[in-house]
Amino acid sequence: MIFVTVGTQLPFDRLVSMIDELAGKHALQVFAQTADPGASYKHIDHAPYLTPDEYDDIIARTTILVGHAGIGTILTAKKVEKPVIVMPRKASLGEHRNEHQLATARHLEGQEGVYIAHDRATLSELLNRNDLTPASFRDTPEKTRLQQFLRNFVYEA
Template sequence: MRLLAMVGTDYHPFHRLVRWVDHWAMQQPGVECLIQYGTAMPPRHADGTAYAEPDQLGSWMDDAGILVCHAGPSTILEARRRGHLPIVVPRRALWGEHVDDHQERFAGRLAQSGHVLTAATQQEFDVLLDAALRDPRVVRRTDSDDDQRPDQAVRTFGALVAKLFR
């Protein structure tokens, strides 16, 4: 089993997600964990890289059994296109992880429609990872929606964003 966690490229550090994954990795020595940590502190237990080229990230996404990410729309769409039901931890302005809480609203909307799994606490996060470890189907797409087609993905994304601002 391989876990890939991605915080994206925003200049705000996302220490919280790195800590959560790193803590879980420490408890699961048989699971290969790679964290793309950006401007956050490097992990102590998991493997890590600050940044990677898009092709490399794509290859890692294809190889991952579990995919964890921030609530960046491009990251989520790419994860879903590659067959993942990503575990999403939205960045929060309260902790200096972003300028506002748009990721919280976006991830909440996607979770309501079953497009992502979300965790608001480390305990919720650990429960999701443990469930995925027991049964990898938990974090694989099983739906039949058509968001793997780029034109449909763009329309779906546009509709979701429009609903956020109503």
């Protein structure tokens, strides 16, 4: 099962609508947490919000996690060692206040088990692969670079 989560602060209809369309086209089993009580989709199961127990139950059954470029989504994927596909929200499309999710996605690029989809074609390709590597907290060159970047940012600011 594919679990799509957009966090609890803002809906992300661009992502969820793409997933809904792709689920119908490729017969994908998807559950989405939408943050939108008025949302309606044809090909996926969905709810606006989940309790912590519901979230944990769905995560346990998930094979691929899909979400916005929120740190909570990334950390969850790494904790449960599931592949994660990230699509950053864009302020230019009214999906967020600024473009910080694009910056987050750039820094996540190349991390093992973290896949970035900026468009429908990439999202479709990733959802249909069966060789996605699980995300994890293992040390990687990318993780070391990100840690050093953050240290420099914090201590030089």
